[in-house]
Amino acid sequence: MKKEKLIIPALLIVVILIMYFSYFKPKDELGLFSDLDTNSNANKEILVKVLVEKGFTNDGSGGTTFFVEDRAGKQVVVSGSMEMPTGIETSNRIILSGHYNGNSFHTHGIEIKD
Secondary structure, three states: OHHHHHHHHHHHHHHHHHHHHHHHOOOOOOOOHHHOOOOOOOOEEEEEEEOHHHOOEEOOOOOEEEEEEOOOOOEEEEEEOOOOOOOHHHOOEEEEEEEEOOOEEEEEEEEEOO
């Protein structure tokens, strides 16, 4: 009789754990630009690979332009009028915060992941 009373709570715990590890746990893999809404100006975050070999270009108005790549291999130009974090030239992955318009990503924040 005691085993029967434990089955439902145990199943509930298993379902909660599956939901957590499937949906809510932060992923450590590169994101996809195709997942971002191109018609939205809301700030979204995406983890991308920095393409250091393509260089960093100052646009003359205090902004910097550079290239990144997502999990699918799509290369996108990133621009923004903000100060670049120290060490971005040697970083592998960064988290961009901004909006994607389909051709480029306008960033409002950059965080170095590793």
